[in-house]
Amino acid sequence: MSHHYIQFTDVHYSYPGGYEALSGVSFRITHGEKVALLGLNGAGKSTLLLHTNGLLLPSKGEVNVGDVPVRKKTLPLVRQTVGMVFQNADDQLFMPTVADDVAFGPRNMGLPSDEVDRRVRRALEAVGASELAARPSFGLSGGQKRAVAIATVLSMEPDILVMDEPTANLDCAARRRLIELLSGFGHTMLVATHDLDMALELCPRAILLSRGRVAADGPTGALLADHQLLRSAGMEL
Ligand SMILES: Nc1ncnc2c1ncn2[C@@H]1O[C@H](COP(=O)(O)OP(=O)(O)OP(=O)(O)O)[C@@H](O)[C@H]1O
Numbered sequence: 622m623s624h625h626y627i628q629f630t631d632v633h634y635s636y637p638g639g640y641e642a643l644s645g646v647s648f649r650i651t652h653g654e655k656v657a658l659l660g661l662n663g664a665g666k667s668t669l670l671l672h673t674n675g676l677l678l679p680s681k682g683e684v685n686v687g688d689v690p691v692r693k694k695t696l697p698l699v700r701q702t703v704g705m706v707f708q709n710a711d712d713q714l715f716m717p718t719v720a721d722d723v724a725f726g727p728r729n730m731g732l733p734s735d736e737v738d739r740r741v742r743r744a745l746e747a748v749g750a751s752e753l754a755a756r757p758s759f760g761l762s763g764g765q766k767r768a769v770a771i772a773t774v775l776s777m778e779p780d781i782l783v784m785d786e787p788t789a790n791l792d793c794a795a796r797r798r799l800i801e802l803l804s805g806f807g808h809t810m811l812v813a814t815h816d817l818d819m820a821l822e823l824c825p826r827a828i829l830l831s832r833g834r835v836a837a838d839g840p841t842g843a844l845l846a847d848h849q850l851l852r853s854a855g856m857e858l
């Protein structure tokens with residue numbers, strides 16, 4: 622249970638070449654919270670998410686997942702706790718079939734094959750994609766790929782789900798199904814999105830990033846109703 626939170630403490634990150642994309646980010650997400658990460662293109666949302674499971678490590682400051690500091694040597698533990706769904710599902714799907722893709726993580730963890738099978742079945746069921754198990758991943762539609770990409774993460778049974786723009790490029794029916802699916806999850810969740818309606822519906826709390834800093838952190842409804850705040854972050858509708 623102690624692993625179910627994420628804490629950022631004064632996190633700075635500069636990309637090779639020197640551009641500082643995060644400039645002192647601090648927040649804590651506790652067990653069971655669903656939090657939207659909002660901000661304009663280039664605000665630093667994806668950069669921040671990549672820090673939650675150590676795909677990027679801070680130039681300064683610290684990220685903790687529960688009582689585990691995110692460091693090179695803690696990455697295997699951190700990645701069992703934090704599951705990341707990338708913005709582009711194609712980055713997550715590379716095996717011959719959907720079932721193989723969903724089995725990839727659990728197999729890599731060295732789990733016995735009956736446990737791997739059980740996890741694949743449960744994860745595909747959870748995203749409503751059981752009937753796709755034998756299909757090649759590359760032939761799926763965008764919405765199906767998104768569902769399967771989420772299943773590849775669920776099969777690792779992470780405590781915390783991190784998603785980068787999960788509703789991008791989905792039609793309204795697929796978007797609706799995804800929102801309902803995510804609403805039903807008990808996971809701690811951090812979701813970067815430009816879909817403000819989804820943020821409002823799914824996430825009671827939102828963090829607004831502006832130029833690599835936290836411009837606001839609070840109830841999503843109040844944040845999205847604060848026109849002065851949104852204007853200052855360049856986000857007024
Ligand atoms: N690999 C990289 N090398 C150098 N700079 C980068 C790299 N990736 C991102 N950046 C810069 O870091 C800043 C933050 O980018 P990031 O992708 O985190 O923004 P974002 O909020 O996710 O934007 P979007 O809404 O467009 O996805 C941007 O100015 C971007 O140009």
Ligand SMILES: [Mg+2]
Binds near residue numbers: 785
């Ligand atoms: Mg991004």
